[in-house]
Amino acid sequence: MGFFKRSSLRTRDDKRTPAAELTLRESIYPLCLVTILFFLWGFSYGLIDTLNKHFQITLGITRSRSSGLQAAYFGAYPLASLGHANWLLRHFGYKAVFIWGLCLYGIGALVAWPCLLYRSFGGFCVAIFIIGNGLGSLETAANPYLAVCGPPKYSEIRINIAQAFNGIGTVVAPVLASYVFFKNTGTDQSALQNVQWTYLAIACFVFLLAVVYYFSPIPEITDADMAFQAENTHAGTDVKPFRKQYRLFHATFAQFCYTGAQVAIAGAFINYVTETRVTSTGNTSPGDAARFLAGAQGAFTIGRFAGSAIMKFVRPRWVFFVFMTMCIIFIIPAITERGNTGMSMLYVVLFFESIIFPTIVALGMRGLGKYSKRGSGFIVAGVSGGAVVPPLLFAASDSQGQVNDQTGHSPTALAMTVPMAFFIAAWTYPFCVNFIPAYRNVADKFSTTEIGISNANANDPENQIGANDGAGGVLDKGGVPARTEDVQSAEKV
Secondary structure: OOOOOOOOOOOOOOOOOHHHHOOHHHHHHHHHHHHHHHHHHHHHHHHHHHHHHHHHHHOOOOHHHHOHHHHHHHHHHHHHHHHHHHHHHHHOOHHHHHHHHHHHHHHHHHHHHHHHHOOOHHHHHHHHHHHHHHHHHHHHHHHHHHHHOOOHHHHHHHHHHHHHHHHHHHHHHHHHHHHHHOOOOOOOHHHHHHHHHHHHHHHHHHHHHHHHHHHOOOOOOOHHHHHHHHHHOOOOOOOOOHHHOHHHHHHHHHHHHHHHHHHHHHHHHHHHHHHHOEEOOEEOOHHHHHHHHHHHHHHHHHHHHHHHHHHOOOOHHHHHHHHHHHHHHHHHHHHHOOHHHHHHHHHHHHHHHOOHHHHHHHHHOOOOHHHHHHHHHHHHHHHHHHHHHHHHHHHHHHOOOOOEOOOOEOHHHHHOHHHHHHHHHHOHHHHHHHHOHHHHHHHHHHHHOOOOOOOOOOOOHHHOOOEEOOOOOEEOOOOOEOOOOOOOHHHHO
16 A cells, blocks of 8 residues: 555755656656646647537637637636746645646536536636646646656657647547537537536546545656756756746747647637538538547647657657648648648648647757746746637638638638748747757757666765765765755745
């Protein structure tokens, strides 16, 4: 019964731990546990994309108003990643934030239950805002944890593989919605009532998972551990004040633009298909469009696994650059073409979107050292782009008038120029990572380090003998006074 032992939710952030040099074997269990979280918020995100269209039909609301779901969901992220979750992360540690995020997620799911039952769109937006705070908290901890838990040279591969399970969740959600919740279109009230049971099940599961996290032995990676990694790779930038970490702020900007474009495309996908894909029996139904969305999310998931495999042989920064460039290239024909051609172009865009979000997180955190936890909050706050770009896309779509099948006029297709513009803005970051030395050198030094691989744990504090040097200090195995890492507590304010 060693599993159910007393667990502490507070860790000193100014002291080195063995977690600084975790090997692949040592990192497997905590990484698997954290990967479960990626499926949870992938499922939640995928369900929102499907609900967006069906709220328009069932409740009779406009496209721009239905985007309030995305605004509530992603608008909560900066409140979590720069506020309560980041404060908990810097003062208590990763485990505390995992438990906090799961509890908020569960509370939001419980609030969603009566809102769906009584068809309250405003109430459901409040529930989604609470869920967004929970998932924002989980992302504030989970993304940087995956980036730092294990050998640094495999950081991008680790986070992309885990994020692939996020993609699986986004596939499962629209499939479940189209075959179970929304088999009948129109104003079927039972459709929304069916969804309530899913949110109740989610609440029960995440509360149970929070208990599992409390009792699980999760290694805590401290700021001192990250400072050690940055110093040993000679790529640390934490000698500069936080306000001068310009690579971090550029990564945050790229995350804002990219995530906004990704969320806008996924949120408008069903509208796009119903407007542009006309068959012999008429326009594609929302139910069929939801199944096509599941296929597109499947392409997104395949892209994550494929991108992770390619990163084993090609520098992650080059894979990042190519995938981001392809997003821009293939969204152009999605704007101009119609039918299966236009839809297939969106499939290709989602495939190339796959590795971008997690790679921005991994590369943006390179060299931050003692600023790692604080910096991760900024990068995750960039997810708030998902609250800004979808309303812009839907407002642009509403301004284009009605669909005209005869002329091929599709308001949603024309509005895809909005995410294209944000893709171009985000592309500046992979360009700098590959062609600006101040960016490229930091990324490459972490990609070649042998920390956690060769001579693993050689520098861990636990490998030092507890001999006394006569002055109250500790001697290492060679009789030399052991070095104690210390991170200025002022950075925690």
